Amino acid sequence: MTLPLDTIVAPATPLGRSALAIVRIDGAACFDILQRLTGGEVPPARHATLVRLLHPEPIDECIAVVYQSPHSFTGNDLVELTLHGNPLLVERVISACVSLGARMAEPGEFTERAVLNGKIDLVQAESVADLINARTTLQAKLSLSNLEGVLSRKAAAIRAVLLDVISRLEAALDFSEEGYEFITTAETRSRLETALADTSVLADTYRRGHATREGLSAVILGRPNAGKSTLLNRLVGSDRAIVTPIPGTTRDIVRETIEIGGLPVTLADTAGLRESADLVEGIGIERAREAARTADIVLYLVDATTGLAGEDRQELTVLENVLLVYTKADLAPTPADALSISAVYDHGIDKLLRRLDELVRERFAAPEGSLVNERQRLAVAECQAGLRAALQSAEAGMDEQMIVVDLYRAANALGVLTGAITREDILTEIFGRFCIGK
Numbered sequence: 001m002t003l004p005l006d007t008i009v010a011p012a013t014p015l016g017r018s019a020l021a022i023v024r025i026d027g028a029a030c031f032d033i034l035q036r037l038t039g040g041e042v043p044p045a046r047h048a049t050l051v052r053l054l055h056p057e058p059i060d061e062c063i064a065v066v067y068q069s070p071h072s073f074t075g076n077d078l079v080e081l082t083l084h085g086n087p088l089l090v091e092r093v094i095s096a097c098v099s100l101g102a103r104m105a106e107p108g109e110f111t112e113r114a115v116l117n118g119k120i121d122l123v124q125a126e127s128v129a130d131l132i133n134a135r136t137t138l139q140a141k142l143s144l145s146n147l148e149g150v151l152s153r154k155a156a157a158i159r160a161v162l163l164d165v166i167s168r169l170e171a172a173l174d175f176s177e178e179g180y181e182f183i184t185t186a187e188t189r190s191r192l193e194t195a196l197a198d199t200s201v202l203a204d205t206y207r208r209g210h211a212t213r214e215g216l217s218a219v220i221l222g223r224p225n226a227g228k229s230t231l232l233n234r235l236v237g238s239d240r241a242i243v244t245p246i247p248g249t250t251r252d253i254v255r256e257t258i259e260i261g262g263l264p265v266t267l268a269d270t271a272g273l274r275e276s277a278d279l280v281e282g283i284g285i286e287r288a289r290e291a292a293r294t295a296d297i298v299l300y301l302v303d304a305t306t307g308l309a310g311e312d313r314q315e316l317t318v319l320e321n322v323l324l325v326y327t328k329a330d331l332a333p334t335p336a337d338a339l340s341i342s343a344v345y346d347h348g349i350d351k352l353l354r355r356l357d358e359l360v361r362e363r364f365a366a367p368e369g370s371l372v373n374e375r376q377r378l379a380v381a382e383c384q385a386g387l388r389a390a391l392q393s394a395e396a397g398m399d400e401q402m403i404v405v406d407l408y409r410a411a412n413a414l415g416v417l418t419g420a421i422t423r424e425d426i427l428t429e430i431f432g433r434f435c436i437g438k
Contacts, residue, residue: 009097010105010437011090018085023093025079033100034079055096060089074110075117108434122419123152129434138262142212142366150369152418159414161195166407169400189394196387206377209370215264219292222301224272227327230343232269261360298322304332379417386410
């Protein structure tokens with residue numbers, strides 16, 4: 001059943017000159033607006049129909065597609081007009097629609113209506129935005145899987161178990177005086193333990209899911225003249241960082257993003273690590289260390305002509321996720337099992353990229369149906385907390401009513417995750433980040 005909402009209009013394609021542009025009209029008056037714009041009958045549903053727009057003068061010839069409720073993206077009556085891609089034409093059509101009773105859509109309002117009408121859930125709605133903003137194939141694949149409901153089905157399956165246990169425990173409470181047992185204590189504990197295990201597996205997907213959605217950070221670290229800027233330029237494919245034989249050339253962090261292992265990875269070239277009396281260089285060195293502490297991957301470069309020094313070993317003791325790389329392999333020998341490169345002669349660069357590709361895919365690439373944002377993580381964490389409390393109550397032999405309270409807490413958390421339980425502040429937060437027209 002659709003909701004009685006007013007009529008909205010917005011461009012569904014980016015502004016700018018192009019071959020085509022789409023204007024979307026949604027709501028109870030959209031067919032009437034189309035009829036008044038064309039001066040003719042409303043075309044049959046789901047048929048691409050050539051129409052001439054007039055208001056009152058000719059605006060454009062376009063293709064109109066009509067979707068009748070509930071068979072549309074939003075679940076409402078909806079019209080999509082495909083115009084010639086001139087921003088002036090788009091503006092004139094939207095102005096005409098507004099003058100005929102529509103209003104400009106808010107960001108994400110079409111997708112919000114789809115959620116409110118039960119066409120998609122909140123996880124799928126978030127995946128719409130993620131799919132639009134995906135920069136790599138793996139990001140698009142994860143977003144598409146969640147748009148198709150993989151994550152939602154995992155959460156719904158756990159919630160269905162909880163609601164079934166709740167219904168049985170409540171039935172036992174209702175008929176406690178008659179002595180009926182609708183679920184045994186052992187069965188309650190077993191089903192809750194399984195639900196908690198499934199929820200924990202889901203929670204564990206967040207690290208990879210968030211990394212896949214947001215991308216990774218990789219810091220190139222090492223002593224002065226270890227070849228950090230040269231390596232950045234080689235990986236990026238342009239002279240992004242200044243390269244000179246003078247130690248301390250890099251004072252601040254230089255960042256560029258490339259695709260590695262199917263994910264966007266932001267590489268950071270940093271100041272050479274050394275003791276320095278220069279105030280500006282000292283700030284740069286501290287920023288380099290801070291960036292390395294928070295990075296997903298650290299490429300620590302060692303100059304083969306000087307070898308692994310005590311200063312290097314000291315830096316490496318406080319770092320995690322480090323890939324040790326010997327540079328200038330064309331000038332000096334390196335350890336037999338070391339990852340060695342010569343950025344000047346391209347020696348070992350392909351091997352380094354393959355190793356990084358493997359590292360990203362093994363540690364960070366997310367499986368389908370992963371949690372991808374903080375809202376989702378918090379909802380699942382709340383479900384875990386409710387389940388743990390319910391299990392503690394069951395193990396302590398407490399009354400069914402105490403167990404049911406915690407189970408409702410867990411089930412409601414999964415309801416908030418998918419939108420089975422909606423809150424206005426959540427909707428505002430999610431759809432406020434969408435583009436207008438989506």
